[in-house]
Amino acid sequence: MIYVTERAKQELKRLLDAKVDWPSACLRLVDRGQGRLGLGIDTEAQDDQVVEYEGEKLLVFTPELDSNIKIITLDVEYTSGEAELVIDEEIVKQSSATGKVNWFPLSPALH
Numbered sequence: 001m002i003y004v005t006e007r008a009k010q011e012l013k014r015l016l017d018a019k020v021d022w023p024s025a026c027l028r029l030v031d032r033g034q035g036r037l038g039l040g041i042d043t044e045a046q047d048d049q050v051v052e053y054e055g056e057k058l059l060v061f062t063p064e065l066d067s068n069i070k071i072i073t074l075d076v077e078y079t080s081g082e083a084e085l086v087i088d089e090e091i092v093k094q095s096s097a098t099g100k101v102n103w104f105p106l107s108p109a110l111h
Contacts, residue, residue, distance in 0.1 A: 001066065002049070002051075002066050003072070003073045004051050005074065007075060008074040009053040009058060010053075010076075011083050012053070012058050013053050013054065016058065022041070026041075026043065026044065026056075026058055026060055027058065028040045028042035028059070028061065029059060029061040029072075029074075035089075037072070037087050037089070044057055044060050045062075048061065048062060049066050059074075070089055070090065072089050073090075
């Protein structure tokens with residue numbers, strides 16, 4: 001699951017407007033390997049997930065990056081008055097229970 005906070009959307013839009021002079025371009029969240037994520041400039045591909053802001057495509061990523069075992073949050077932290085994008089990843093613990101569960105009635109209480 002990938003979440004982009006409102007503050008992060010504002011900062012991503014500011015960066016895109018200030019740094020990119022390519023009308024159909026947006027930012028792409030990518031897996032850089034070894035557990036690291038990064039941002040690049042790209043255009044939307046056919047199966048991409050899209051984050052929009054103010055009616056514009058802002059951020060795209062592949063469905064594989066939006067896996068159900070991780071929660072990824074893009075947010076902004078302010079250090080020395082400057083906005084800094086931060087990416088937080090949380091591994092969702094998967095249940096080890098699989099297969100069929102057999103239920104047995106409890107013994108009646110003794111009085």
